[in-house]
Amino acid sequence: MRLPPLKALPVFEAVARLNSFSQAAEELAITQSAVSHQIKQLETYLGERLFWRSGRTVTLTDEGRQYFDAIGTALMQIERASEQLLGHEESRIRLSVFSSFAVRWLVPRLPELQRLHPQIDLALEMSSENPVLSDRVADCFITIHTAPPAYSYELLYTERLFPVCSQDYWQRIRRELGRDVEPEGWGEKPLSPEDVARFPLLSTHSIFDKAAGDWQAWYRDVNAPLPPGARVQHFSHMLLALEAARFHQGIALTNDYMLSTRKDSEDFVRLPTHSVVTGDKFYFAWKTSRRQERGIQTLRRWLVDEAIRGGLRGE
The missing domain is CATH 3.40.190.10 (Periplasmic binding protein-like II)
Known part of the structure; x- marks a missing residue:
């Protein structure tokens, strides 16, 4: 098995998520020069530039964005698999949802979600428009678009x-x-x-x-x-x-x-x-490669049950 420098992957993920070398260094409790060294080592191994740097501004290249989508998902899967084996049942899930759907339908139901599934730590990311489906934005989505083939979709409402x-x-x-x-x-x-x-x-x-x-x-x-x-x-x-x-x-x-x-x-x-x-049809969307994650599937089943119970969706 030929793998890239594994120590560099969490560093790359942090820089890509935060768009900052200094913030990544602070989060990882290492020096900024160590961050730069790890990114350079990874770019050398891959033979591709992963970031564009302009002063303090850091942005992903097209190759970097593609790599981050895959690496970010893989690291989260490793983290969740390890938490399950360690007996850590809590699932932290970021859900991106339309502002009106969140305020009028989802938020009033959250106490019931917490009562039935206290292990789920749900963080809401509110959007006024359809978000880009990416692990950089959230773990799962409520969206009206079903174009990205890397995602699976469950109908909630027509x-x-x-x-x-x-x-x-x-x-x-x-x-x-x-x-x-x-x-x-x-x-x-x-x-x-x-x-x-x-x-x-x-x-x-x-x-x-x-x-x-x-x-x-x-x-x-x-x-x-x-x-x-x-x-x-x-x-x-x-x-x-x-x-x-x-x-x-x-x-x-x-x-x-x-x-x-x-x-x-x-x-x-x-x-x-x-x-x-x-x-318009409203769907719950999640990355197909993350279909085995217990927290996402628990949230999916709960949302579908609530949509049926509330009359948004038929049986």
Whole structure:
């Protein structure tokens, strides 16, 4: 078996993760010159430059990034295998997750995860966009993309959008549409797209990455254009649009996980009208080479069970 200088591998991993020779030296409790020596020795063995250095700035070369993806995973597998044999049951897992999914669905459920699996030490990395799937970012991910072939994917949720407003605003809608004379909830007639357009529409830009894209898709689902006279108020993220709806500013499009857990979900009314499937699917993703890691598989099973129990996913 022909192996590289093994002492250099943890040093390389630390420099690549921290983007700093000095921080790597501090973390490993060695001198900065020792770090430089180990990296030079590894580069000589491989015949490739692993880092670009410009003053105090250190960045991985393309070859270095490719090597780090493989070496980082291998070192973590060695560490976890050793911990299991030593009887250390705690599993430290970094999970990268969308901010809205984390705040509205995952975080309220974490006490149950801690109760059932106290050995899992979960660190959340919140992202506003789809993260790059890499061990440098996290150990596992909740993502809507399934392109990287080195990863495995488990479906959690197929997104659909439906209109909601506050309880007070719903009473206003009923009054203005002349429905307040009917008993609440009794024989509730569906709202037409024309009815909905009479009120301010709170739009989330990040869903379709364009202004009013969510409402355009909602109207397109019934073969109708967004009415030219519609009053659209724009927000970057669904969390903001939902907060505006809570404070009686209009009608927002939201999805199942945003209202599935929090007690404040009772502040909202789901309007009696159609929903639209966005085409986005939320997956739990983990590196296939790490499929035997007990902590990742425990987290995967728990997430799937919670998605089924909460109605996001079928059995």
